[in-house]
Amino acid sequence: MKKILLFASLVMSVGLFAQNKDLAFKYVKHSFGKIKQNVPASYTFAFTNKSAKPAIIEVATAECGCTTPEYSKAPIPKGQSSKIKVTYNAANLGTFTKKVTVKFANVPEPVILTIEGEVIPVKAK
Numbered sequence: 001m002k003k004i005l006l007f008a009s010l011v012m013s014v015g016l017f018a019q020n021k022d023l024a025f026k027y028v029k030h031s032f033g034k035i036k037q038n039v040p041a042s043y044t045f046a047f048t049n050k051s052a053k054p055a056i057i058e059v060a061t062a063e064c065g066c067t068t069p070e071y072s073k074a075p076i077p078k079g080q081s082s083k084i085k086v087t088y089n090a091a092n093l094g095t096f097t098k099k100v101t102v103k104f105a106n107v108p109e110p111v112i113l114t115i116e117g118e119v120i121p122v123k124a125k
Contacts, residue, residue, distance in 0.1 A: 021050065022049070022050050022051035022055070022107065023047055023048075023049060023050065023051070023055060023104060023107070023111065024047060024048045024050050025045060025046070025047040025111060025113075026045070026046045026047065027045060027046075028045065028111065028112065028113050028114065029113070029114040029115075029116070030043040030045070030086075030114070030115050030116075031115075031116050031117060032088070032115065032116070032117030032118075033117055033118070034117065034118050034119075034120050035088075035090050035117050035118070035119055035120070036090065036119070036120060036121075036122045037090055037091070037092075037093055037119050037120065037121050037122055038090060038091060038122070039090055039122075040087050040088065040089050040090055041087070041088050041090055041117065042085055042086065042087040042088075043085070043086055043115060044083045044084070044085045044086075045083065045084045045085075045086065045113050046081060046082075046083050047081065047082060047083075047084070047111075048079070048080070048081045049076045049077065049078055049079065049080055049081075049082070050078075050079070051078060052078055053078065053106070054075035054076060054077050054078065055075065055076040055082075055104055055105075055107075056073075056075050056076070056104065056105040056106075057071050057072070057073065057082075057084070057102060057103070057104055057105075058103045058104065058105050059102075059103050060084055060100055060101070060102045060103070061100065061101050062086075062098065062099075062100050063098060063099050063100075063101075064098065066088060066089045066091065066092070066096075066098065067086060067087070067088050067089075067098045067100060067115070068086070068087045068089075069084055069085070069086050069100045069102070069113075070084070070085040070086075070087070071083070071084045071085070071102075084100070084102060084113065086100050086113060086115055088115055088117070090119045091119075092119060093119050093120070093121060094118065094119060095116070095117070095118045095119075096115075096116060096117060096118070096119065097114060097115075097116040098114070098115050098116070099112055099113065099114050100112070100113040100114075100115075101113075
């Protein structure tokens with residue numbers, strides 16, 4: 001019984017540690033569904049700074065050159081919202097899942113944003 005309680009408390013503490021209460025993202029994952037080849041697709045991830053200090057995005061990096069994050073380098077004041085626009089170039093056919101790692105100043109764990117979908121050929125006219 002003690003082992004079960006110890007395991008349960010460990011799992012709960014890991015879950016609480018992984019959550020970031022200072023930055024509230026509305027969504028961290030977006031599915032484009034089917035998109036046409038060579039037609040870039042973008043999605044804007046919105047978040048609110050719930051901390052007592054201004055939030056600063058140090059860097060947002062995509063896992064490949066086919067994905068581009070865009071964000072403001074200005075501090076986001078307490079209680080204010082901002083956005084990170086992620087664009088996928090849709091050059092290659094097939095399904096994709098791409099991640100963007102967002103590192104905030106003075107926040108130990110980065111936020112991982114994910115986009116996914118399927119690139120389909122453009123139909124000939």
